[in-house]
Amino acid sequence: MSSFLLKGTHTIHTIQDDMESFVYIVLYHALCYLGHNGQLTVSTIFINMFDSEELDTDGTVLGGTNKKVLFNNPANILGYGFQFHSEPIDIWWNW
Numbered sequence: 001m002s003s004f005l006l007k008g009t010h011t012i013h014t015i016q017d018d019m020e021s022f023v024y025i026v027l028y029h030a031l032c033y034l035g036h037n038g039q040l041t042v043s044t045i046f047i048n049m050f051d052s053e054e055l056d057t058d059g060t061v062l063g064g065t066n067k068k069v070l071f072n073n074p075a076n077i078l079g080y081g082f083q084f085h086s087e088p089i090d091i092w093w094n095w
Helices: 015-033 042-050 065-072 087-093
Strands: 053-055 061-063
Touching: 015 042, 015 087, 042 065
Parallel strands: none
Antiparallel strands: 053 061
């Protein structure tokens, strides 16, 4: 699910949300099945990226903050100097 939709904004689901979700699916599978030089364990990355949550002022549980951080500063989620041991995926990820 896209970071925008997880923020609890009441809006229409768009193709941009689906494209963002596609990136998460590829990243999830790449982390599961490809080697990488990351300092963090895969389970730590998954918790940081997919299980982060915060409470809104009215008590509503929201998510998506760390997914947004992933695109703005991936080192904060994946660790500094992160690379996959697969050149095609690494090139795609570091567009």
